[in-house]
Amino acid sequence: MSNNEQTNSHSHFPWSHLIGFGLSIVLTLLALWVGFASDFSFRTIMIIVVILALIQAAIQLLMFMHITESDSSRIQVGTILYAVFIAVAIVAGTIWVMSFGMHNMNM
Amino acid sequence: MESVEYSPNTPLEYQSETGRLNILGFWIFLGAEIALFSTLFATYLVLVGRTAGGPGPEELFEISGVLIETFLLLTSSFTCGLAIHYMRNHSLKGVFLWIGVTLALGLGFLGFEIYEFVHYIHEGAALTTSAYWSGFFVLVGTHGAHVTMGIAWISLILIQLKQRGLTPDTTRKVFISSLYWHFLDVVWIFIFTAVYLYGMVM
Amino acid sequence: MKLDEFFVTGDPLIYGADVSIALTMIGAIFVLTYFKKWKWLWTEWLTTVDHKKLGVMYIIAAVLMLFRGGVDALLMRAQLTVPDSSFLDANHYNEIFTTHGTIMIIFMAMPFLIGLINVVVPLQIGARDVAYPFLNAVSFWTFFMGAMLFNISFVIGGSPSAGWTSYVPLAGLELSPGVGQNYYLLGLQIAGIGTLLTGINFLVTILKMRVPSMKLMQMPMFTWSSLITMVIIIFAFPVLTVALALMTFDRLFGSHFFTMMDGGMPMLWANLFWIWGHPEVYIVILPAFGMFSEIISTFARKTLFGYKAMVYSMVVIAGLSFLVWVHHFFTMGAGGAVNSFFSITTMLIAVPTGVKIFNWLFTLYKGRIRFTTAMLWSLAFIPNFVIGGVTGVMLAMAAADYQYHNTYFLVAHFHYVLISGTVYACFAGLYFWYPKMFNHRLNERLGKWSFWIFVAGFNLCFFPMYFLGLAGMPRRIYTYGIGDGWMSLNVLATFGGVLMGIGFLILVYNIYYSFRYSPRETTGDPWDARTLEWSTPAPVPHYNFAHLPEAKGHDAFWIMKEEKKQGKAPEKKPYKPIHMPSYSGVPIIMSVFFFTAGFGMVFSWHWMSILGLVGVLATMVIRSFDYDKGFYVSVEEIEETEKKTTL
Numbered sequence: 043m044s045n046n047e048q049t050n051s052h053s054h055f056p057w058s059h060l061i062g063f064g065l066s067i068v069l070t071l072l073a074l075w076v077g078f079a080s081d082f083s084f085r086t087i088m089i090i091v092v093i094l095a096l097i098q099a100a101i102q103l104l105m106f107m108h109i110t111e112s113d114s115s116r117i118q119v120g121t122i123l124y125a126v127f128i129a130v131a132i133v134a135g136t137i138w139v140m141s142f143g144m145h146n147m148n149m
Numbered sequence: 150m151e152s153v154e155y156s157p158n159t160p161l162e163y164q165s166e167t168g169r170l171n172i173l174g175f176w177i178f179l180g181a182e183i184a185l186f187s188t189l190f191a192t193y194l195v196l197v198g199r200t201a202g203g204p205g206p207e208e209l210f211e212i213s214g215v216l217i218e219t220f221l222l223l224t225s226s227f228t229c230g231l232a233i234h235y236m237r238n239h240s241l242k243g244v245f246l247w248i249g250v251t252l253a254l255g256l257g258f259l260g261f262e263i264y265e266f267v268h269y270i271h272e273g274a275a276l277t278t279s280a281y282w283s284g285f286f287v288l289v290g291t292h293g294a295h296v297t298m299g300i301a302w303i304s305l306i307l308i309q310l311k312q313r314g315l316t317p318d319t320t321r322k323v324f325i326s327s328l329y330w331h332f333l334d335v336v337w338i339f340i341f342t343a344v345y346l347y348g349m350v351m
Numbered sequence: 352m353k354l355d356e357f358f359v360t361g362d363p364l365i366y367g368a369d370v371s372i373a374l375t376m377i378g379a380i381f382v383l384t385y386f387k388k389w390k391w392l393w394t395e396w397l398t399t400v401d402h403k404k405l406g407v408m409y410i411i412a413a414v415l416m417l418f419r420g421g422v423d424a425l426l427m428r429a430q431l432t433v434p435d436s437s438f439l440d441a442n443h444y445n446e447i448f449t450t451h452g453t454i455m456i457i458f459m460a461m462p463f464l465i466g467l468i469n470v471v472v473p474l475q476i477g478a479r480d481v482a483y484p485f486l487n488a489v490s491f492w493t494f495f496m497g498a499m500l501f502n503i504s505f506v507i508g509g510s511p512s513a514g515w516t517s518y519v520p521l522a523g524l525e526l527s528p529g530v531g532q533n534y535y536l537l538g539l540q541i542a543g544i545g546t547l548l549t550g551i552n553f554l555v556t557i558l559k560m561r562v563p564s565m566k567l568m569q570m571p572m573f574t575w576s577s578l579i580t581m582v583i584i585i586f587a588f589p590v591l592t593v594a595l596a597l598m599t600f601d602r603l604f605g606s607h608f609f610t611m612m613d614g615g616m617p618m619l620w621a622n623l624f625w626i627w628g629h630p631e632v633y634i635v636i637l638p639a640f641g642m643f644s645e646i647i648s649t650f651a652r653k654t655l656f657g658y659k660a661m662v663y664s665m666v667v668i669a670g671l672s673f674l675v676w677v678h679h680f681f682t683m684g685a686g687g688a689v690n691s692f693f694s695i696t697t698m699l700i701a702v703p704t705g706v707k708i709f710n711w712l713f714t715l716y717k718g719r720i721r722f723t724t725a726m727l728w729s730l731a732f733i734p735n736f737v738i739g740g741v742t743g744v745m746l747a748m749a750a751a752d753y754q755y756h757n758t759y760f761l762v763a764h765f766h767y768v769l770i771s772g773t774v775y776a777c778f779a780g781l782y783f784w785y786p787k788m789f790n791h792r793l794n795e796r797l798g799k800w801s802f803w804i805f806v807a808g809f810n811l812c813f814f815p816m817y818f819l820g821l822a823g824m825p826r827r828i829y830t831y832g833i834g835d836g837w838m839s840l841n842v843l844a845t846f847g848g849v850l851m852g853i854g855f856l857i858l859v860y861n862i863y864y865s866f867r868y869s870p871r872e873t874t875g876d877p878w879d880a881r882t883l884e885w886s887t888p889a890p891v892p893h894y895n896f897a898h899l900p901e902a903k904g905h906d907a908f909w910i911m912k913e914e915k916k917q918g919k920a921p922e923k924k925p926y927k928p929i930h931m932p933s934y935s936g937v938p939i940i941m942s943v944f945f946f947t948a949g950f951g952m953v954f955s956w957h958w959m960s961i962l963g964l965v966g967v968l969a970t971m972v973i974r975s976f977d978y979d980k981g982f983y984v985s986v987e988e989i990e991e992t993e994k995k996t997t998l
Contacts, residue, residue, distance in 0.1 A: 056234040063227040070219060070341070077346045078212075087350055095342040099335045106230040106331045109176070112163060117558060118176040125183035128586045131673050132184070132626060136191035139622055139677055142685045170482045174555045177585060181547060185589035188623060192597065192608065199614030201607075276606050280614030283606035287597065305975055318978060 062105030069098045160237050161320040168321040175325045179332050186336050189291055190343055193284040197347075201279035206348035209269055215345045218261045219337065222296075225254035226334035229327050236323055241315055244323065248307060251330065255300050262293050289344065292336055299330055359509055362443065364426075369506055398934040400484035401893055402469045405491045407788055409466025410781070412495055414859075416459040419502065421855060423451035428812075428848040431841050434833040444829035445512035446531070450505065452515030456635065457539060458498040460769070463777040464638040465494075465549055468577045470788055471780075472553060474884035474891070475571045477562030477900045482555040483548075484932040485974070490545040490552065492942035497542025500949050504534035508953065511535040514827065516624060517598070519609040519617045524602050530953050536599045537949035543588050543595070544945075550584030553577060562883075565902035568662070571882040572648075572655055576641025579665045580634050583672060587630035594623035603955060618683055625676040633672040635769065637665060639776030640707060643729045646783050647711050649880045650726040651718025654906055657710040664703030671700040681749045682756045690749035697747035704740060708733065723878070724798030728779035731806050732771050739767025742817065757827075760820025766813045778802075778858065786877045790890045791869040793861050801857035808850025815840040815847075875996075881906035888996035894929045894984050897993050926990060928983040937977075941970040 073091045076082065082090070103109045109118050162168045198205075229251045235243025266286070269275070276286045306322045313319050359365050383389050396404060426447050430439045439447065473481055481487050504510045511531035513522035522532050557578045561570070570578075598620065600606040607615040648655040655661065677685060677693035711733060720726065742764045746752050755761055786792050824837050831837055872889035883900050886908045901921075903910045911921075948963025950956075 056231060059227060059230040059234060062230070063223070066223050066227075067220075070223065070338075073342065073346060074212075074216075077350045084350065088347065091342050091346050095338045098338050102226065102331050102335050102338075106226060107328055112172060113169065114173040114176075114559070117173060121177050121180040122183070124582070125180040125586065127670075128184050128673060129187035129190075132187040132590065133191045133194065135674075135676075136619075136622055136626070137194055139685050139689055140195040140616065140619060142683070142689075170555055170559060173559065174483065174551050177551050177554055181551070181585045181589050184586045185593055188590045188593040188626070192593070192619065192623070195616065195619060196608070196614065199616070201613040276600070276604060278607075278613070280607040280610075280616065283600070283608050283615075287600065287606070287608075302975075305972060309976065313978075322975075 058105050062101050065101055066098055069094050069101075160324075161315060161317050162324040165317040165321070168317055171321055172325060172328075175328055179328065182332065182336075186288075186291070186339075189284075189288040190339065193288045194343065196280045196284035197351075199280040200282070203279045203282070204272060204274045205281070206285070206344075207351065209272055209274055210345055210349050212345075212349065214261060214265055215341065218258050218265070219341050221254050221258040221261065222334050222337050225251045225258065226331050228254065229330045233324060233327050236315065236320055239315060241310070244310065244315070245307070248303060248323070252300055252303060255296055255330075259293065259296055259300070262289070262296075266290075285344065289340060292333065292340060295333055295336075299326070299333060302326055303330070357507060359506055364443075365506060372506065393936075394934070397939050398488075398936045400480070400488045400932050400934055400938075402473050402481050402484070402487060403788070403891060403893075405487055406466045406469030406471075408491060409462045409469060409494070410788075412498065413459050413463035413466060413777070416454050416462070416498065417855070420451050420454040420459055421852060423447045423454070425848055425852055427451065428845040430829060431831075432845040433842075434831050434835065434838055436830055439829065441829045442512060445514075445827075446505070446510035448827060449511050449514050449517075449535075450501075453501065453511070453535065453539070454498075455769075456515065456631070457542060458494075458501065460635040460773045460777070461546065462494055462498075464580075464635060464773070465490075465546075467642070467777070467780045467784060468553060468573075468580075468638060471784055471884055472574050472577050473556065473560070474787070474887055474895060475574050475882050476557060476560065476565060477883050477896060477902065478556065478560040479895045479929065480932060481552050482560055483552050485935055485938065486548050486552050488935065488938035489941060490549040492938045493545035493548075493945055494542045496942040496946040497538045497540070497545065497949075500541060500946055500953075501534055501538030504531055504538075508534070516621070516628070518624075519598070519601075519620045520611050522598065522620075523610060523617075525611075533599070533602060533953040536595050536602070537952055540592065540595045540599070541942075541945050541949050543591055546584055547588045547592075550581045550588065554581040554585065557581070562899050562902055565907065568659070569902055569905055569907070571641075571906075572644035572658070572661055573638070573641035573882075575662055576637045576644070576665060579669045580637045582669055583630045583634050583637070586673070587627045587634065590623060591627040591631075594620065594627065597623070599952070603952065618680070621680050621683065622676070625679045626673070628679065629676040630672045632768075633668055635773045637668065639732075639773050640665070642776045642780040642783070643711065643732055644714075645880075645882065646725050646729045646779055647714050648906075649783075649878055650721045650723055650729075651715050652721075652879075653714055653718045654881070654909075655710070656713035656716075657706075658905060660706055661710055664706045667703045668700060671696060671703075675700055678747055678749075678752070681752045694747055694749040698744060701740060701744050701747070708737060708740075723782070724793070724795055724802055725779045725783040725878075727799065727802050728775045728782070731802070732775045732779070735767060735771030735775070735806075735810070738814075739764055739771060743768065755820060757825055758820035759816040759824045759826055762826050763813045763816035763820060766816070770809055770813070778805075783878070784884075785865075786872050786889070787875075787884060787887075787891065789866070790872050791865055792872070792877055793865045794869060797857055797861040797864060801854045801861060804850050804857065805854025808847045808852075808854055810847070812844045812847025812851060815843045819844075876908075881909040883907050886911060888993070890996065892989075892992045892996065894931055894989070897926055897929075897989050898924060926986045926993075928985055929989065930981055930983055932981040933979050935977075935979075937970050937974050941967055944970060 073094045076087055076090050076094070080087065103122065109115065109122065112118065162172065228247045232244050232247035232251060235247060269282075274282045276283055303326045306319070306326055309322065310319050358369075383392060396408065399405060426439065427444065430436050430444055469481075469487070473479070508530040511517070511522075511527070511534055513527050513532060513535075517532065517535060520526055522535075557570070557574055597606070597608040601608050601610060601615075607613040609615050609617050609620040611617065644655055644661065674696045675693055677683075677689060678697045681690050681693075715730075722730075742760070746755055746761065746764060782793050782798055819837055819840050822837060822840075824831065824835070875887050875889045875891070876885040878885070883902065886900055887895060900907065900911070944963045944966030946963070948960045948967065951959025951961075951963055
């Protein structure tokens with residue numbers, strides 16, 4: 043029980059939520075700027091915005107969802123990390139495997 | 150089995166065996182949801198460009214509407230976090246206030262999304278138009294259906310909160326539904342990136 | 352829709368099925384009414400949340416499905432025995448191999464294993480129930496209703512006929528316009544919900560409900576294999592959910608995911624199907640590995656060799672199982688790089704499996720082996736599974752696969768791994784844990800007859816198929832010509848199939864015979880076994896353990912027995928009230944609504960699907976407002992029960 047960090051003693055102002063919210067807005071605007079106002083190549087843009095999205099997801103998990111707070115935090119973090127591995131396998135794998143048909147895209 | 154002593158600092162939702170098990174179980178369910186949405190993203194991404202001569206995303210996507218939806222959902226995720234913060238300070242009023250705001254923002258998001266869908270269908274891009282739009286509507290629509298479910302579910306929990314106040318049972322339910330709500334925002338971040346940014350920058 | 356389109360007509364086999372279904376139902380209703388068992392059925396079984404009873408119901412359903420799938424198999428063998436046979440027409444044959452495959456994988460193998468997991472795993476870890484008993488009942492009933500929805504297809508509306516893999520465009524609206532394919536999509540979808548919930552439920556159960564003294568690395572191997580299986584279920588089943596939903600949208604709502612027109616990608620279906628499908632193979636094989644580990648260790652009277660190697664090899668399998676799926680469609684032509692990558696990962700996954708084979712062999716080495724029926728199944732598994740595995744590595748080579756693809760070589764391979772792996776394990780586990788479930792053993796003499804006949808039949812049936820495949824016989828053909836030269840081997844295979852059927856019938860007779868004549872158990876430990884489930888008395892009380900047992904290492908029960916022999920009897924502690932969950936009728940009612948919604952969607956009767964879905968939601972709301980906290984078993988009741996039990 044003792045490692046429940048997010049406890050009632052935090053009765054003061056919810057700073058971590060506010061910081062998380064601020065960071066989310068900044069990251070969204072940054073992604074927007076990279077997408078529309080920067081002159082990176084298309085590939086670079088996509089890499090950057092995907093990284094920004096991953097950071098933002100991590101902020102949600104850590105600062106809003108308190109993934110690390112309970113007794114079972116190791117299982118919770120392990121589940122999400124394994125899910126990320128599966129997500130990469132499914133998305134990257136599918137795009138790679140199905141890319142054989144890309145030459146007749148506009149059928 | 151419930152004879153364990155809890156430190157007064159342990160949040161209510163962790164003070165019962167059921168609470169701890171259900172919260173862990175819900176995290177694992179979110180792992181399964183990640184696999185589900187990954188499959189939808191993979192499907193969408195391989196179907197990009199397969200518009201069969203019909204309209205494409207670059208003609209229809211508009212940044213302003215998407216940004217409004219994004220900020221509505223982002224803010225609702227923040228206010229939902231505030232509700233949990235007040236719940237842990239035993240402020241039932243705070244919980245009602247911030248969950249109320251969260252639901253209102255969620256409804257706003259849904260409204261804009263429905264408007265967006267209707268607009269696309271009006272412009273000749275529907276589920277049946279082409280593979281690309283099938284992928285778009287099912288991916289974004291599945292997220293929207295999740296938001297709808299979330300609003301209905303959280304409303305039911307509010308009724309129980311009204312009936313019973315803050316107990317280990319009701320706080321558990323509020324906490325789990327908050328995990329769900331935050332998770333929907335995480336999914337939206339990737340929809341914003343992989344669907345809208347990708348579609349408009351391309 | 353006219354009535355003669357609604358009911359399948361015009362085939363004597365189907366009329367026979369109609370009659371037998373009607374007679375079975377009338378019979379069941381008559382028996383229940385005559386013996387006044389309706390209330391008993393409802394309060395003791397249909398509303399139960401007890402993992403042991405749910406496990407038994409899973410196994411009964413699985414044995415029924417094994418019968419149905421087995422009849423399908425024998426009909427196929429009958430058709431293929433001689434060239435140019437006209438026993439079945441082409442479409443009927445297609446329907447039968449489709450339902451055979453789907454039923455055997457989804458509605459036989461999985462529920463059989465999940466049933467045994469339900470009965471055994473909580474007992475093995477010293478738990479009084481699973482983490483979410485209510486959800487466990489939802490799991491069972493959604494599986495059951497999904498299975499029923501799929502099964503009624505052959506008398507109402509027509510069966511699916513595009514193969515259990517349902518490749519498009521064959522399974523698409525143009526080439527499969529009937530409702531059969533809809534049955535496939537919705538039956539699997541509903542059953543899949545149950546499987547996902549089982550995954551979450553048992554993962555949390557194994558991780559959080561163990562007796563506090565049992566460390567992860569002291570868990571019995573069957574529990575370990577179940578844990579890894581649940582991880583695979585949790586991440587694989589959502590993919591199936593999506594794939595099925597997308598095809599449902601294509602067929603019912605006109606989307607274009609897998610269509611030939613408007614940009615759809617038919618091969619995307621194969622891709623998504625096998626992202627789920629390959630992990631699914633490990634879902635049905637890993638629990639089998641776990642059971643063989645327990646049984647071999649018990650009857651070799653040795654602790655399992657290489658415990659850690661077993662665990663780590665399963666962890667590796669869980670990761671790799673998500674990286675091999677393309678080997679099911681090397682011939683799609685995804686290119687050299689893709690095929691090479693998936694060829695290598697496929698060969699890699701054979702390594703941990705090989706490690707496990709050696710561990711079993713070393714467990715047997717210098718063991719004092721008792722040849723019980725359960726042990727015989729486990730011993731037969733090793734050589735037969737190796738044949739299946741080695742031919743699997745042959746198929747893993749992408750270039751060579753172009754030769755084997757879609758031939759009987761493949762059919763022989765996957766029956767060798769699935770039957771000698773999963774089915775042998777189901778039988779072995781049934782014989783092994785039967786006394787835990789029903790308080791008497793299955794007869795060993797009949798068991799050995801059934802074993803030898805089935806195993807001989809199996810090898811006779813499927814070994815020739817390797818050579819039929821190499822001789823060029825494609826799978827899924829409904830007949831062949833006299834000039835093809837495939838007849839002698841096919842006759843052999845049919846003969847083997849009949850023997851397997853006889854072996855199965857002897858098993859069923861054995862269940863009846865043992866119920867009548869087998870002596871009742873006097874101890875909870877008929878096999879002198881090693882793990883905690885055998886420390887429970889006979890019959891197992893509904894709360895499992897009056898006192899939570901203590902795990903002092905691997906083979907916790909074995910250690911307890913050794914200590915007892917040395918005179919270190921555990922001190923008698925007073926009983927405390929035990930908290931147990933209440934039974935509930937909500938799961939079965941919710942599943943009936945799922946069935947209603949599914950049936951409505953099969954026929955595109957939208958009022959019915961909406962009614963069903965509203966019902967599902969309503970039962971969920973009822974559940975949400977239900978604050979039933981279960982009940983306490985009183986100390987008096989525990990004392991009473993423990994006096995009656997025989998330990």
